[in-house]
Amino acid sequence: MIAALVLVSYAAVMGTMGAATLTRSSWTTRAPRLGIALWQAASVSTLSAAVLAALTFALRLSVLNADVAALLHTCLTNVRTGYATPGGSVTTTLGLAAAVLITGRATWCVLDAVVRQRRELARQLQVVGVLARRDPERGFLVVPHETATAFCLAGRGDGVVLTTAALAVLRPEELTAVVAHERAHLRGRHHLLVAASHGLARAFPGVLVFAEAEKRIAELIEMAADDAARQRSHPAALAHALLAVTSGPTPRAALAAANRSVEVRVLRLLSPFAPLGSGQRLLITAVLTLLLATPIAIAAAPAILATQADYCLIGRAL
Amino acid sequence: MRGFGELEAVVMDRIWSLESAATVREVLDDLGNERPLAYTTVMTVMENLRRKGFLVRALDGRAYRYRPAKARSEYAAELMGEALANSGDRTGALLGLVQHMTPADVASLRTALEAASRERRMRR
Numbered sequence: 001m002i003a004a005l006v007l008v009s010y011a012a013v014m015g016t017m018g019a020a021t022l023t024r025s026s027w028t029t030r031a032p033r034l035g036i037a038l039w040q041a042a043s044v045s046t047l048s049a050a051v052l053a054a055l056t057f058a059l060r061l062s063v064l065n066a067d068v069a070a071l072l073h074t075c076l077t078n079v080r081t082g083y084a085t086p087g088g089s090v091t092t093t094l095g096l097a098a099a100v101l102i103t104g105r106a107t108w109c110v111l112d113a114v115v116r117q118r119r120e121l122a123r124q125l126q127v128v129g130v131l132a133r134r135d136p137e138r139g140f141l142v143v144p145h146e147t148a149t150a151f152c153l154a155g156r157g158d159g160v161v162l163t164t165a166a167l168a169v170l171r172p173e174e175l176t177a178v179v180a181h182e183r184a185h186l187r188g189r190h191h192l193l194v195a196a197s198h199g200l201a202r203a204f205p206g207v208l209v210f211a212e213a214e215k216r217i218a219e220l221i222e223m224a225a226d227d228a229a230r231q232r233s234h235p236a237a238l239a240h241a242l243l244a245v246t247s248g249p250t251p252r253a254a255l256a257a258a259n260r261s262v263e264v265r266v267l268r269l270l271s272p273f274a275p276l277g278s279g280q281r282l283l284i285t286a287v288l289t290l291l292l293a294t295p296i297a298i299a300a301a302p303a304i305l306a307t308q309a310d311y312c313l314i315g316r317a318l
Numbered sequence: 319m320r321g322f323g324e325l326e327a328v329v330m331d332r333i334w335s336l337e338s339a340a341t342v343r344e345v346l347d348d349l350g351n352e353r354p355l356a357y358t359t360v361m362t363v364m365e366n367l368r369r370k371g372f373l374v375r376a377l378d379g380r381a382y383r384y385r386p387a388k389a390r391s392e393y394a395a396e397l398m399g400e401a402l403a404n405s406g407d408r409t410g411a412l413l414g415l416v417q418h419m420t421p422a423d424v425a426s427l428r429t430a431l432e433a434a435s436r437e438r439r440m441r442r
Contacts, residue, residue: 124400124412127393129323130330130372145394151401151414157323163398178415185413194413221413236435242416243431262416263427270431 004095006298007053014291015046019209023216027284029268031276032223034284036193039213039220041291043200046209049295051102056299058095110199117195121155128153128161140179142167148245152182154191166245174241177233184228190221219261226265235269242266328353329363330372334390339376339383 022028022042028035132141140160148166153159160182162175170178185191194217201214229238242262276284332348333340340348342361349355364384367373375382401414 121412124397126370127397130327130367131390131393131397133327143394143397144390145398147398149398149401149414149416151412153412161401181415182413190413222416239431243427245416263430265416266427267430270435 001057003298003302004053004057007049007056007295010295010298011046011049011053014042014049015207015209018042018046019212023212027276027280028216028220029223029264030273031281031284032220032227034276034281036217036220036224038284038288038291039197039216040193041288042209043197043213045291045295046207047102047106047200048292049298051099052295052299054095054099054102056095056302058092058099105203106200109203110196113195113199113202114192117191118155121153121191125153125155125157128159129157132161138175138179140182150178150182150245152185154186154189160186169244170241171237173233173237174244177229177238178241178245180229180232181225181238184225185221187228188221188224190225193217193221219264222261222265223268226269230269239266239269242269325355325359325363326367329360330367330386333373333384333386339378339385341378341381341383343381345384 019042022038028038128141128143132143134141140162143161143163145163146165148163148169150160150162150166153161160179162178166178167175194214197210197214197217201210204210226235226238229235242265328349329345332345336344336348342357342364345364346355346357346360349360364373368375368384372387373384374387375384377383401412
């Protein structure tokens with residue numbers, strides 16, 4: 001029972017304050033891929049804590065029979081006492097139901113997001129297929145349109161797409177940078193990251209960690225792709241390309257709230273930032289591992305503690 | 319089926335340029351000099367396009383006439399609409415280079431860029 005309560009608290013804290021802390025940390029822009037991994041770990045950690053809480057709550061005492069105890073080389077009563085939850089079969093049913101609901105909801109929403117995205121991609125690729133012509137030397141597709149933009153579509157026959165307006169306004173080095181940026185999205189399968197985080201956010205609306213993860217991952221993949229482009233061209237080239245592309249006629253759909261992320265990206269490209277040292281990376285990786293391991297550790301704690309006891313409780317089963 | 323991708327683009331392009339519903343024969347003739355194709359090939363491609371929803375056909379006498387379901391510009395506009403959309407229930411299928419900004423944002427970004435380049439030039 002204590003394990004269940006601790007897990008619930010962990011999930012609650014991680015889901016809210018943990019997310020807020022991660023949002024404030026500035027190192028993510030210096031190591032976007034690590035930042036993405038950490039946001040995913042935070043999401044998985046919160047989710048698994050919730051599911052494990054429900055499961056430990058539901059742990060039927062009769063499941064913990066002599067075989068389990070023998071496995072742990074411990075006394076059965078100790079193990080039972082560790083997990084005991086008052087309420088009998090009612091709490092067990094509730095706990096199991098909660099575990100199934102949470103897992104089911106998460107799985108369903110993530111799969112749904114991935115499937116919808118695939119369908120959308122297939123449709124868009126089809127349209128691009130008949131609209132676009134392929135640039136023979138550089139391999140990307142060109143669509144006739146008066147707004148300069150570039151994007152990529154993952155899937156069968158995937159590719160980088162530019163508009164004729166973009167080709168007209170971008171200089172050669174800027175073009176190289178843009179294509180490298182889009183290719184990085186394709187190589188890194190970033191669309192899947194977007195789909196997964198979107199699915200979780202939709203599954204549990206209002207939970208801060210999932211909502212923030214969706215937003216931050218979307219921003220960080222752009223920075224990760226920017227970094228990949230830097231290996232092929234000067235960062236200023238991509239910065240100028242970003243600006244050239246945004247200066248076209250603003251389409252009606254884009255009149256949303258002010259979007260700071262492009263400014264952040266441009267400034268990030270122009271001012272040199274120190275990449276994370278290996279010590280810092282190690283620390284972050286350790287935190288990541290800790291995030292994933294903690295819920296499991298808490299869930300297993302009563303059983304582990306029971307093995308440590310050098311006495312055996314004599315008492316009636318609860 | 320897989321090898322037809324490029325052909326589909328070519329045939330669609332022709333039908334859009336012809337600006338009127340065309341039979342398989344007419345498209346074949348239009349393509350004729352540049353591309354030696356079999357009648358059955360063109361017919362298969364046009365049928366594929368119809369199944370995918372790009373062409374609509376109507377019986378005219380004994381032959382089918384095919385016309386585009388939408389104008390080329392309409393497809394382009396739809397695609398670009400999705401590419402440039404800032405928010406909404408996007409599936410994240412399409413990863414655009416940049417979220418488009420309001421003119422005010424663009425102006426402030428330009429200022430930032432110019433300031434940064436000035437700073438770099440002074441440091442040299």
